[in-house]
Amino acid sequence: MRKFSLVEFSVEHPKLVVILSVIITLIFMTQFPKMKTDTNPKNMLPATSDVRVWNDEVDRTFGLYEDMIVVGIKNEKGIVNADTLGKIKKITDEIMRIKGVASRDVNSFPTITNVTAGEGILHVAPLMTDVPKNEGELKAFRKDLYDNPLFLNRIISKDGKTTAIYVPLEKGANGKEIADRIREILKKEKGDEKYYVAGDPVARDTFGAEMFKLMAIFAPIAGMVMLFVRYLMFKDLFLSVTLMMDAMMSIIWSMGLLIALGFPIHIMSSMAPVFLMAIATDSIHIFNEFYFRYKEKRDKKTAIIETMRAVGRPVRYTALATAAGFGVLLFMSIIPVKVFGGLVAFGTVMLRVLSFSFIPAMFMFVKESNLDKASQGEDMATGRASRFLRSLAGLGVYKSKATVITGIVLFVMAVIGISKIVVNNNMVEWFKKNSEVRVADREINSALGGTSLGYIVAISKEDDFIKNPGTMRYIEGLQRHIEKLPVVGKTFSVADYVKRINRVLHDDDPKFDTVPETKEAVGQYLFLFSMSAKPSDLDNVVDPAFKKANIWVQLKTWDAGAMKEVIKAAGEYKKANPLPIDLKPAGIAYFNLIWNHEVLWDMVKGFILALIAVFVILVFNFRSFKWALVSYVPLVFTILLIYGVIGFSGKRFDMPISVLSCLSLGMAVDFAIHFVSRFRQRLAESQQSPPQPPLTKGGIEGGVNSKLPTPNSSLITDSLLWTAARPGKGIMRNAVLFASAFSVMMFAPLTPYITVGAFIVSMMMLSALMTIIYLPALIILLRGWLFKGGLR
Amino acid sequence: MTKYLLLVFMLILPLNVSAITADEVMKKSQAAFLYQGKDFKARVMMKLISKGGAERVRELTMLRKNYGEPGGDQKFFMYFFQPADVKDMTFMVYKYPERDDDRWLFVPAINMVRRIAAQDKRSSFVGSDFTYEDISGRDIQDDTHSIVKEEKLGGKDCYVVKSTPKAGDVDYSYKISWIDKTNFLPLKEEYFDRKGELYKVFSADEVKTVKGFPTVTKRTMKNLQSGHRTEVTYIKSDYNIGIEDSLFSERFLRQPPKKWIE
Structure with missing residues (x-):
């Protein structure tokens, strides 16, 4: 019967209850300026989770980046012309100046390492140091571009119409902000070329940012819609506003508490206001019954007390059920989910407290004549x-x-x-079919190897094991096996470099497009390669001790299932080809x-x-x-x-x-x-x-x-x-x-x-x-x- | 009027007398750092250390001979001991300050000497954080130099020189060097990338006098962005040992004479 006394107290002292509620609301509001936000959906898994720790380790071992943006450039007339190539160089240069971009490892025509031989001289240098100026230079460039199998489907499409700039991001950089900067750069360019900005960080960070924006828009709209519908139902603005205030108060209390406790507002908790607003609609049962009772009794106070007596129990239990439904989330292992569950459960309980105090108190302020009019329909x-x-x-x-x-x-x-x-x-499909993010992803995926990136890390037990010709061939075989999957657009590994150098050293004879016979030859080729290539070229595919190798797998879809297929294929290959090597998946596709x-x-x-x-x-x-x-x-x-x-x-x-x-x-x-x-x-x-x-x-x-x-x-x-x-x-x-x-x-x-x-x-x-x-x-x-x- | 001019002149005069131009500092520094002696030999230990602490080792003997004045042509001959599988690999560079170097490499596994194109002097030297230019020197004319200030570094008086590349195709936008006033060796260099952020730091960690020549025997180049660094130590070094011109040839590249490489 304690609850009933709360109702009676509220009816007896309506002003006090309303003032108290407002004061509490103001106290919670003082917390709002301390609000921190976390728009990164990745943080659903804490940084200490196994997959993030393992991915960090792989990133460290191979000097890789967690996130990569892919910029697609398409020209229906073909990429290889002085004008387009000039733009590619200019755009690459400008992208490399963006803060948060790991400039040293941006891969594009002007920066990607190429290995070629000509007139007895071995060249290990960026593919396009200068923009080709005349037909002869263009022809030579075209040959360089198409002769190196490492480039096909990576930086040039088969039809020669699409190229890509791979933009790795420094740790902690915001993918959406950088993507926006890149879009600004691209906007300045005129001509036939079409530009696409894709990649996981774009989708993820855009989604995070959009989600916040949408919540800021939708919560008030939803509130207004409810206010309007409620008005249609009860024909009384005062009561509609009361219900709205009830919801607003519980939102402010629970969000205020969350902020006061020092939690950042994560994308999950940003949904809480809309949910609370919806849960608040439960107090409609009070209104509903009140109008019926008032029509029967014609006395506000009695009607309120009787209403609460009639609906009190179900309202309490529905609140309890709702709070329990959200409360169980506290037992989950994902922290933002826990926070969200606790937040909404708390808000729900607060809503109910308000239902038994604030709402009855507010009833006392309604003019009887208004009630008469409104309850006619009941x-x-x-x-x-x-x-x-x-x-x-x-x-x-x-x-x-x-x-x-x-x-x-x-x-x-x-x-x-x-x-x-x-x-x-x-995640890309979280965007609408014709959204910029999805169009970009689709275009690049149809022309090139793919915007999603996974790794298969081959781990041996001894140093220099990777240099064995047998291991090299094993890796090569694994790549061919994985490439059979339709979701895989491109793979590359240290074996590709070794084969490339073998061929180039032998005057570009296709017969030598193979792994050489001895471990020494492999070691010396790689050393030769490292003499002029960027340090990251080799670091990205083998660890310093040559104990581990990293196979890059570009995927044509962001489906979580795609990486699963790759893992399965790698498992099959391992079973069919016994070698003391362990194969472990990594990368953003694996994280997803x-x-x-x-x-x-x-x-x-x-x-x-x-x-x-x-x-x-x-x-x-x-x-x-x-x-x-x-x-x-x-x-x-x-x-x-x-x-x-x-x-x-x-x-x-x-x-x-x-x-x-x-x-x-x-x-x-x-x-x-x-x-x-x-x-x-x-x-x-x-x-x-x-x-x-x-x-x-x-x-x-x-x-x-x-x-x-x-x-x-x-x-x-x-x-x-x-x-x-x-x-x-x-x-x-x-x-x-x-x-x-x-x-x-x-x-x-x-x-x-x-x-x-x-x-x-x-x-x-x-x-x-x-x-x-x-x-x-x-x-x-x-x-x-x-x-x-x-x-x- | 003449009075004022005289005054101005007098004010400038004392500075002019003792002042050394930035270009002169850099020229002297280059001579002291990279052109000391007629020729030079060192057993070099190079450690390439990744952010996570993993090491790749390069051990080699480096022979250098000067042709002409400091800042002029040089020839280098390198023989590798480590990593184990590159043992017997040799590398030869003819360095010309005003045009691309000539480089040759001997690959013992396939018994082949290959010329290697050297379009980019700013590319990594054997996978380290040092570029070819860091090893063999950058043409003084390629940058504009200015003395920013003079200050002590590690107890030594230094000129602090800012060098800005004249061409735009370099990986850094400018470099700040601390040049020891007494021996003109660079004690520290800071490279700023094109976004204006500090990204590479060179430091001379140990200076010893070898045959009367102050020599940097330990140095580090650290890439602050990738976290990768390279430590170079001269285990043994010697000057003016009389290296013959004939050493720098394809024949010896294939069969390096023991007396020079040991």
């Missing part, structure tokens, strides 16, 4: 919405068998759909694979935990396993249906979906809690008090008594229909409000937002429908089992 018998809801519930009540059978059919179809779900993730895998399965784990937690709460709420089970059905069913549709539509089960599934649980169960609680309350009240006059409007009642002759059954039927019409209206209002807020997201330029929007809209609508149609059907069919021991 008539169960005549209200259009209520009538519609009653008829929906009637469908479940009177055609319960058909409803359940339809449900079972849908269930089977959903299971078939689910079995078709493909788990995959591709692990990152997706970890986040995805962590979410699946969270999802299962949330399912259990929600069920436990249901059992506690109803103090009955049976009722918990029944009210669990709409939730499970909704989720199965959505997954079934995902499976049939061919949309992949990716990270955003896995995150969502986990988040949505605690929210989707709310409706069932409201419905069942209120239904049981109603039933208990009806049994104690003389039955209310039967509802005669709506045209369904005529059939009620004839079909269900037992008084108990008729009582159940009546109560079900009443529940659908009255709290059911609250449920529908809640669902519509929720859906309208999230539908805004469907207009976002990033696909995960569209997914979030569509997912939540359909989930809310489905679970509301399930609750109103399916629950009555189940209750009717299972009434013998459910009511066996009486109501309690």
Whole structure:
């Protein structure tokens, strides 16, 4: 009864409560200037995670960079002409001056090392030291470019129309900022050339930055949409604003707390305001009931207290279920997910505290005349919405068998759909098909070896082992094997350098395009190469002790599954070709694979935990396993249906979906809690008090008594229909409000937002429908089992 | 008027007398650092150390002979002991200050001498952080020099000279050198990249007098951006040992005379 005293206190001292709430809000607001942001999705995995530690080690061993931007330059008339080549040189020069670019290792025509022989002289030098000026020089350049197999598909496409500049980034540099600078440089160029900026850091950092921007735009828009829809529902601006304030306060409190605790706002937590706003819509049940009560009692204070008595329990338990749904995230291993879970759980609890204090207090300030006007529409018998809801519930009540059978059919179809779900993730596909990021990626991937980069690190047990001709041939064979995969566009390794030098030393005789016979020859070739090449050329492919070699694998897609195929192919090769060498994957493509895998399965784990937690709460709420089970059905069913549709539509089960599934649980169960609680309350009240006059409007009642002759059954039927019409209206209002807020997201330029929007809209609508149609059907069919021991 | 002119003249005069131009400093430094003696021999140990601490070793004997004045032509002959698989590899350079060097390499595994093109003097020397130019010197005329200040470095009075390449195709935008006033050896050099950031640092870590010539016997070049560094130590060094011209030939490249390389 403590809660009730809070309500009564708030009604007695409304001014004090409102002032206190505002003061607390202001205190939390003082924390906002300390806000730090972290837009890097990579930080979902901490820097100490195995994959990041291993990748760092590989980067250190081979002098590699974590991130690389690929700039594609395309000229339909062909790249090799003085004009385009001049631009390439100029652009490369300018890119190398950008802060954050690892200039020394930018690879492009003017910087990439070439090994050639001519007139008995061996050249190890950048491919294009000077821009060719005349036809003769152009011809020579063309020969240099096409003669070196290391260049094909790396810096020149087969058709000669596309080239690329590979721009490695210093650690910690922001890919989006550098990509923007590069775009500025490219914008200045005029002519036939088309330019594309692609690569993981572009997608990742652009996504991170966009996500923040979108949240800053969408949260207020969603807020306004909800305000507007609420106004349409209650025709009272003051109350609509009150609900809005309720949401804003909990957002400010929880974000303020997060900032005060020193956490940076990560992309995950940036979504919290929208979620809290949506969760706040649950207080609509209070408003809903209040209007009905006020119409009956015509006294504000009594109406408020009675309302809270009626909806208090379900509101508390829905809050608990939501908080638990998010709270389980605290047990996940991914830190931003934990923070997000804690944040929303805290916000949810705060929302509920406000529901029992701030909202009742605010009711006291509403003019009675306004209430009169607003509550006119709240008539169960005549209200259009209520009538519609009653008829929906009637469908479940009177055609319960058909409803359940339809449900079972849908269930089977959903299971078939689910079995078709493909788990995959591709960050570039988080952008829309015609977005700059995706077009760039597509263009470069179709012309060249690929924008995604993975490594296979060959690790032997002894120094200089890599120099053995046998090892060299092993690496070469591995490359050929991996290159058979359609997702692999290009590979290169130390073996390619050795073969190249062997051929060039033997007057460019194709016969010598092989690994030489002796270890000494390999060693001396590499030494020769290192005499003039950039230090990084050799460092990137072998470690100083020649114990490890690094095979570069360029992938044509950012699908997490692509690297998986490469790893599998490497495993097969290893099995078929025994050599005391270990093959380990690394690189950004490998990171993405692990990152997706970890986040995805962590979410699946969270999802299962949330399912259990929600069920436990249901059992506690109803103090009955049976009722918990029944009210669990709409939730499970909704989720199965959505997954079934995902499976049939061919949309992949990716990270955003896995995150969502986990988040949505605690929210989707709310409706069932409201419905069942209120239904049981109603039933208990009806049994104690003389039955209310039967509802005669709506045209369904005529059939009620004839079909269900037992008084108990008729009582159940009546109560079900009443529940659908009255709290059911609250449920529908809640669902519509929720859906309208999230539908805004469907207009976002990033696909995960569209997914979030569509997912939540359909989930809310489905679970509301399930609750109103399916629950009555189940209750009717299972009434013998459910009511066996009486109501309690 | 004449009074003022006289005053100005008097003010400049004392400076003019003692002042040395930046070009002169650099010229003297080049002579002291790279042209000392008629000829020179050193057993060189080179350690290429990566950011993570992994080392590649190069051990060689370097022979140098001057032709003409300091700043003029030179010939180099190098014989490699380490890494093990390059043992017996030899390398020869004819250095011309005003045009591309001539370089030859003997590859024992296939018993072949190859001329190697030397388009870029700023490319790495045997994979180290030193460039060919750092080893054999850069033409004084290629840069404009100015004395920025004079200061003590490690207790030694130094000229601090800023050298800016005249051509734009160099990997650094300017270099600051600390030149010891007494022996004109460079004690430290800082290279600034084209973004204006410090990226390479040279330091003379040990100076010994060999046959009366102050010689930098230990030096380091560190690349601050890649974290890679190269340490060079002269295990033995000697001047004016009478190297014959005939040594610098293809014949001896294939079969280097023991007395010179040991």
